[in-house]
Amino acid sequence: MSSTTSTQEKMHHLDLDDTDSVESVNSEVMAFQGQPPALSGDHITESHSRHSFNLVHTLSKTLSHYKEEAEEDHQQLERLITNNAGVESVVELLEEGAGKLGPLENPYDIKKWESHAAPDTTYHPEDPWKYPTDSETGLRIVNWVDNDPENPKNKSKALKWSYTILLGFICFIVALGSAIVTGDLERPRAYFGVSEEVIILSSVTMFVLGFGIGPCVFAPLSEELGRQIVYVSTLFVAVVFVIPCALAKNIATLLVCRLIDGIAFSAPMTLIGGSLADIWEVEERGVAMALFSAAPFIGPVMGPIFGGLLADHSPTWRWTYWAFLIIAGSGYALFVVVMPETHSSTLMKRRAKKLRKLTGDPSYRAISELKIRSLKTIAQESFLRPFILLSELIIFLITLYMSVVYGLLYMFFFAYPVVYMEGKGWSASKTGVMFIPIGVGVITSSIIAPLINKDYNKRAQKYRDQGEVPPAELRLIPMMLFCWAVPLGLFPFAWSSYPHISWAGPCFSGFACGFGFTSLYNPANNYIVDSYQHYAASGLAAKTFVRSIWGACVPLFTIQMYHRLGYEWATTLMAFISLACCGIPFLFFFYGARIRTFSKYAYSPEMDSKAPDAENQKGN
Structure with missing residues (x-):
């Protein structure tokens, strides 16, 4: 009750009219929560556009008041905005209603906010296009128009x-x-x-x-x-x-x-x-x-x-x-x-x-100009959240798997010289040529990648046709198929690396390893993105950080490991580790959906209707 009273006092202090009272804002918020915008392509439906613009309107008037009252004191302005619960609530709902994260986009983007341009208007760089003014907000929201020549997606x-x-x-x-x-x-x-x-x-x-x-x-x-x-x-x-x-x-x-x-x-x-x-x-x-x-x-x-x-x-x-x-x-x-x-x-x-x-005309505004992000918020999202997400079982095990794969790549840089230069007396340049099959495996995997993506889209479309969200576990199918390539390459490498055996064994074993490295990379990233849509960037950042740390450490002990364990058993050890990791995609394929139900960060279709609560938990 005290929180509500405090908010009302703040809003009253802004001298907003009756339509902009706390009750009006709350009604907009409830409508927005109860019926999240239905996105079709790049457009927001008209009915929810009205609610969205009301939120922008409230934000615009609030920011304008603060600017007038504290124009000479920017720090005071930022403090007022940060401490105002009403503004914070509107901004959070604005960000949420603006759309969901794409698979490669950062969560700092607000996207798909339309100004609903007249269909017969176009934009020309030398002839400024008159974005329509919204009657409630008084703003001209600047966004891409159809066939916009400056949109990178419309380039040749x-x-x-x-x-x-x-x-x-x-x-x-x-x-x-x-x-x-x-x-x-x-x-x-x-x-x-x-x-x-x-x-x-x-x-x-x-x-x-x-x-x-x-x-x-x-x-x-x-x-x-x-x-x-x-x-x-x-x-x-x-x-x-x-x-x-x-x-x-x-x-x-x-x-x-x-x-x-x-x-x-x-x-x-x-x-x-x-x-x-x-x-x-x-x-x-x-x-x-x-x-x-x-x-x-x-x-x-x-x-x-x-x-x-x-x-x-x-x-x-x-x-x-x-x-x-x-x-x-x-x-x-x-x-x-x-x-x-x-x-x-x-x-x-x-x-x-x-x-x-x-x-x-000062009313021309990009939606990104309406965002309020403090340095503290940026720091929390960039540095703290990735480490928090490492406590998630899905993030932890996928990160572990990708770290093993990444470490194997850097292990080869020192294993090959041990096997060929020390064991067979080869020169550095001749030893370097032995890496070519790994590259061929990488290229082969890249060639079939579009086919894998096409297969995923075909499977996912069946769910979309039924009005359902494709399960994230569909991304694991390529991992389950190709995870065996890495151990299948390592075992022959291990037991054909005796100095008296032909050079061809370890060399051509690299093809399977290179193929497996690349074939696992994309599905792993996509699974994290689909499992943690709202926190995908933080999840990928956590994976990248741990993977890089492990990749940096592996070269420090590879040569010693090969000298102590021998060429054969050193590689065999890594082969068994990679073989054990093959169980990870199968674990999540069968139990991933259930595991996500116990997570407060993982995405589920029900999350959209509970997003405000999720955001509140995020801030605690």
Whole structure:
């Protein structure tokens, strides 16, 4: 009762008219809760649009009052907004009613808020389009219109594919940077006079460790500032810090600069999936996502090949970094020239700002400009929630599985030199060639990825035709089929790695492993997204962080493990671990839906009608 009285006093203090009283706001809230907007394509039905605009109206008038009362004191304004329960409730409902998260979108986006444009109007950059003014809110909500020429999704196929290939190339470069140094570790070890463990720590571990740190910062930053500025600034830092690696006079320089490089290079790995979602419609994304999925595995596979050639034919170990600098610098220059901003909310804010300037009408507003997000909220969502979600059984076990797979990839970078260079006396460049079958397996998996996506859509459509939400467990079918590929590759690798046996056994075993690595990657991500729709980004961030930590640690003990256990049993141990992990997709396929009923974070169809309660729990 006291809470209600306090809210009424605050609303009365705003001098709103009767229609904007607490009772009116509450009636809007109840209507909104009882009948969530029915989305059809990109449009919100007219009946719920009225409720939605009433909420925007209340928010607009409230914000306007605060601005007039506290124009000279921005901190006081922010404090008033943050402490006002009425405004907070309206904003939460606005965000909820604006739509559900797409499979590759960040939860900081508010999407699908329509201004209901007249069907015969169009937008031209040089002829500002008059978005209609809503009679209740007085705002002109700026959004994409049909066939909007500035919408990245409406670009030509040729242009969209050029963007996609460029993004894939950047992803390849980043992944290459983590492994190219593995082809030549002995010369820098001798130069710095350090142990094998220290050179691995400074060259590989610190770089991969940065992959886990960066996403927590760059994902929310891109939602606030746009993708392009984050891409350009982080890639610039990453390219620049390759130079001191090549010029390093002591091991500390190499260690620090490789960590900075890893953090900076993690931004493209974090944002590229979202950029592809900006460019392609959902039904068109299959091939593009297959390219993106292959790049993080093709890059590391090519690393030992390039690094081995440089180790055998370059005058100094520094040429490994100079060569990578040339590749990364070329990719950066191409990116700056070709790649535009694609983030929808950022483009809408720019358009709204442009229209306000050209017309002198302050009512032009992008929906993202109406959001209120404190630094505390951003920090909680970016840094705390991923770790909270690790307590979820689904997130924990999928993360465990993907960490094992990721660790195996980096284990191979040191297992192959042990088997071929130590065991058979091969050169670094010749050993690097043995990684080719892994790359072929990755490419093969990427080729069939669109077919897997087509099969999923066919199965999911049966549920949609009945008005049901496709169960998240449909995403696990490819995992159940292909999870066996990894142990089937590791067991032959283990027992054909004797020095006196042909080189072909361990080499061609890599095909099954490469195929399994990529085939498991996408279904695992999709299962997390479908299981935790409202918290999907945090779930993926948790997976990425733990996976990167494990991937960074594996190189530190791989060589010792192979020396202590022997070539055969070291690989056999990892084969048994990967075999045990094969039970995870089967566990969730049969019991995943039941497990989600015990979670307050996992998504269920009933969650939509209980979303306000879920949001309240989220804040506790």
